[in-house]
Amino acid sequence: MDPTTEALINLGLPLLLLVATYFTGSAVERRHYRSIRAREFESRQLPAITFRTLPRRWEVVGSGLVSGSVVISVDYFKRFLAGLRQFVGGRVKSYETILDRARREAVLRLKEEAAAAGYAAVINVRLETARMANGRNGSGIAGLEVLAYGTGIKLRHGAP
Amino acid sequence: MIHSNTETIPGKEIVQFFGVVSGSTVRAKHIGRDIMASLKNIIGGELKGYTELLQEARNDALVRMTEQAESLGANAVVNVRFSTSSIAQGAAELFAYGTAVRVE
């Protein structure tokens, strides 16, 4: 292979991948956000709060642990941007939407699980974030996991 | 906006509560700080550059959480929790969350 073609391939392939993953990544993100917004609106009547104790006038008839979790992958374009950002420092903007989506999705799944079990509210909600490493030595990023968990509360009168 | 990591705010009564509000920011350290830090790692001691960086980022997360609470018409966030997690090598997420409430 002559050096010109080789240089074009070496530069061109990553560039092509960047452009392609920018478009696929934003399409996936837009669709996810549409779903998140619709489901957040649907489940808005079920409170998920960080209180450890209950508001005094609630009449509790049952409770149980509920959780929701999700692992979201980071596309090539976002990883590339984050890689450049790590040199300069500052806000890694390309990961913000990933975490925002993961967190809201986890809370939604928590609420969905609670609603399915007949709970009217979730208290003492806790959120955990973990990075799934890609490399053997713990480097790289395969995905971000967010776990939301809390205690589901059944009320005598149904809703709070 | 009042922030508290307890469930009640002394001397005030919670009259209304909303859902969970959260603020998050992902920060990368930059190479200048890395070089200083690696020198410091040999002799030990506080990594001032990193302390500042994380402090700054945590404030950022609080500001974002407050913005969410304000958008609801809340005037306090109670039971605030902070969590820090490593997102990529050299990048960390600072996250703050709590329950937005109205107090009187």
Next chain:
Amino acid sequence: MKFDPTLPDDSANVSATHPLREAATLIVGIAVAAALVFVAIAAMVELLIPHISPALEARIFSRSEVVAALLPDMEESLDSRTAAVDGLLDRLADHWPDNPYMLRVAIIDDATPNAFAFPGGLVAVTTGLLSEIASDNELAFVLAHEIGHFRNRDHLRGLGRGLAFGVVVGVFGVGGSAGAAELAGAAGWFAAAGFSRDQENAADDFALALVQAEYGHVGGAVNFFERLPKPDNAIEREIEGYLSTHPLSAERIDAMLALVHERGWRSDGPLTPLSAALEAPAPGG
């Protein structure tokens, strides 16, 4: 205490900057920074070069493994081809009055026509080059060009740039990611290509003077470049013209012809045929 089901503002945790804008800012910023670091190191090397005497240079690089591997064994007598090239090199170097180098020749077994100047005064030519050569005059120009690199200390600059390149790629790679390192490498490469072209032209200038002094004309020097294969399509041409470390043949020939005209040298004259040792096919091939 009553519950209000309003949803909070969902844009608070996401920056408003468009990802493409963020990408453009970062790419341009890092590329410029890498090029600046590269240029700064190259400039420091430039300042350092006058302080490295050829004697010191020879001492430092006599232990270099690359040079040692190429050097013909000093105990044995040179084979006839190397001796022929060496003789021509010595005759040319005689026209450089205060030559501080002990110039030596090595032949590298490689089909691509090329010649190199190694620190310490070693000129290496490839077997590919020797098979392309049609007259003593052509070989003389190639050797004189490498002598020109020694006079201008370009071989040290080359090393300095190699070092700068390594530093840029290393630092940007460690601090950032593979993407940042690649970007920095490309920026360094562009910066290096600009430096190189000026050096090649300066070496040509000196080479032509040596050839003129040896033969009384510069015929044969330019011919060789005209014979070398040229890139055939326009796109390839552009890439080569901009990126290649050796300038595009046509541009280089024009520069040389202009120079020959300016100095009033003759560009044609009787060509000296190759010595018998070089005319013969390479041993074993």
